[in-house]
Amino acid sequence: MGHGPAVKLGKDNASGYKTKLGVSMFIAYTIVYAIFVAINATNPKLMQNIIFGQTAAVVWGFGLIGFALVLAVIYNHLCTQAENKMNDE
Amino acid sequence: MVYTQSPIAIGLFFTFVIFVLGLSFYLARRTSSAEGYYAAGGNIHWFTNGVAFAGDYLSAASFLGICGMIATAGYDGWMYSIGYLAGWIVALFLVAEPMKRLGKYTFTDALDSKFNSKAIQLAAAISTLLVSVFYLIPQMVGAGVLVQPLLGLPHWVGVCIVGVVVTIIVATAGMASTTYVQFFKGALLLIMSTVVVIAVLMRGLTTAPENNGAAYHDFKTMQATAALELSEPGYTVVAGLDSEFGKAGFVKLSKAGEESIWQLNQTASGYTLEETLYMTKMADGTKKFNGAAKEEGKFFPVGHIKQLKVDGQEVAATGAVGPFAYLSALKDSTIVLWGKKYIQEGDATHTIYYQKPTPGSRVLRPGLKFKVDNATGLQKFNFISLMLALFCGTAALPHILIRYYTVPSQAAARKSTIVAIAAIGFFYVLTLFLGMGAMTNGVINLTDNNMSAPLLALSFGVVLFAVISSLAFATVLGTVSGLIVAASGAVAHDIMDNFLGMKMSDAGKVRAGKISAIVVGCIAIYLGIVFEGMNVSFLVGWAFAVAASANLPAILMLLFWKKTTAKGIAASVLVGLISSLGLILISPDMWVRYGLLPGDAPIQFNSPALISIPASFLALVIVSMMTQKDVPVDATETAGA
Missing domain, CATH: 1.20.1730.10 (Sodium/glucose cotransporter)
Structure with missing residues (x-):
């Protein structure tokens, strides 16, 4: 059958660690996103409150975008560290 | 709205098209294999x-x-x-x-x-x-x-x-x-x-935006008594309070043969009338914009701040601001959004766009499009x-x-x-x-x-x-x-x-x-x-x-x-x-x-x-x-x- 990667990939000993890390970070972000959606669905007026000089909705929006980027950078750092350590052994 | 073509836009578009086509023909030499064609060789x-x-x-x-x-x-x-x-x-x-x-x-x-x-x-x-x-x-x-x-x-x-x-x-x-x-x-x-x-x-931010040097359309208001006697001379009522317009909160007026639709806002002594924009679709599918053909340009672009506030003070313009100050000023101001209503008049369907002044803090939180406030x-x-x-x-x-x-x-x-x-x-x-x-x-x-x-x-x-x-x-x-x-x-x-x-x-x-x-x-x-x-x-x-x-x-x-x-x-x-x-x-x-x-x-x-x-x-x-x-x-x- 015509499957498998288009280029040859080496064995990745860090794969298990990265999967667990990814799932943990996914759960963390999903919880924050779910809280954001839940507030909007149940009590949207809360989003009109002022925090740091902006509406809470704007703060949440920037927060969710920023949080995604921060988690992504941390994830990459930890994955790269694990790959360097576990694949060199 | 009527758009005019820009030679610069046309030139830029065709430059981009020629560039990407040239690039594609250049890269075609690399894609003789299935890996090359479907996965760019896997080496991007x-x-x-x-x-x-x-x-x-x-x-x-x-x-x-x-x-x-x-x-x-x-x-x-x-x-x-x-x-x-x-x-x-x-x-x-x-x-x-x-x-x-x-x-x-x-x-x-x-x-x-x-x-x-x-x-x-x-x-x-x-x-x-x-x-x-x-x-x-x-x-x-x-x-x-x-x-x-x-x-x-x-x-x-x-x-x-x-x-x-x-x-x-x-x-x-x-x-x-x-x-x-x-x-x-x-x-x-x-x-x-x-x-x-x-x-x-x-x-x-400003309360009087300019559009490429052109002044923003001055949306008029006028006063009227409870019996619809108008404060502005020259206007006559074409469709009043008892018409389909009146039932929907509008009136249709005429001045020098030109018709216009106005939003009714009730006051203690009568009404304040606000100019609207409207699009009329006739039974044969033809459309008029504010009662005229599209090319006449009577359907104005919109979007303005009614009351601009910075640090609690009302101002006419902010001058250059940072991104957070920009959002903060919007939050404290009153922005004019536009509502939409449909009115059937004989064979014609009018789509009326009317002003809805809204607090900036309301605009900058959910609920204007999604039904989340008092939602079922x-x-x-x-x-x-x-x-x-x-x-x-x-x-x-x-x-x-x-x-x-x-x-x-x-x-x-x-x-x-x-x-x-x-x-x-x-x-x-x-x-x-x-x-x-x-x-x-x-x-x-x-x-x-x-x-x-x-x-x-x-x-x-x-x-x-x-x-x-x-x-x-x-x-x-x-x-x-x-x-x-x-x-x-x-x-x-x-x-x-x-x-x-x-x-x-x-x-x-x-x-x-x-x-x-x-x-x-x-x-x-x-x-x-x-x-x-x-x-x-x-x-x-x-x-x-x-x-x-x-x-x-x-x-x-x-x-x-x-x-x-x-x-x-x-x-x-x-x-x-x-x-x-x-x-x-x-x-x-x-x-x-x-x-x-x-x-x-x-x-x-x-x-x-x-x-x-x-x-x-x-x-x-x-x-x-x-x-x-x-x-x-x-x-x-x-x-x-």
């Missing part, structure tokens, strides 16, 4: 791939649609940005590396990696084709819409130009040329959107379901997933996703300023808010408009290229090569891919022409809902549940596909499109994800449990690996 640098992800993902729906929605509905439009960006988290943490490890050319490859199942090959190929076509139609229609103000050519010409150019791009060098077109488009989109936002912030259970369900579809859809779009095959390693797949998150996240931050800029700079065309971002650029001069308009066209080119690669891969690789078992040489696979790309390109041109005039942006929503329901449960369960079987995956894809499409087809939004009353629809929600995604998961679990004897020996390598 992760940074290039990350920006190309942004170029692929940020379609006309993102650039034009979201900015337009923010311009007219405030924060609710930005909710799409937030949801779309959140979807990349699913892609990064759960999907990126496994997709790279399991797949070869198409999304189906990854699903079928451990099974070699005809059922998976067919179901996933159908899902890929459907999702890609739903995505293609609005892009092609958008190309036709853009070509009118940009080049002064009819709709079908715009569709044909995009269709032919994209088909050449894909048919010459496949994923290689597509990648570089998307890279350049993504980079240009980010740079030029930043330039417009900086211009918006440098201009600041079903309305809340609908909102949550939409946000779920946005969250789950990104990581299941076939034209996005195939980009993981163009990089050399799993680490590169991960890094390119992070570049995509940074680029797309930054762009979505810009959309808030682009949309709010359009809302307050007198540039919105109320009959078509999709042009809000290019028209905002026009308010700074024709050069910026030319750049942004030609970029919008390039946006369509980049996204359509990716979609045609995905769709042609589904036909040539999944169906012809794998499902039908046609034994093709490497060169034959490339030839099949190119012929499929030409056929899909022709179909895209045809669909783009026949759907002219229809607001088809809802099809992007369909694509997200269908992809999230049909594809994501199968991908996730393949990766994380070792009891997953081939029949379970095929069942999951088909149940997700059928349930999401079925629910959409009987939704209130579709009932309106059938010419029926939305209240008569069998279901009272529009977004199916909250039902169809769990149904897809359930189908996979049940069918897999019933077919455990089919579990491959090495399934554990995939699940939890």
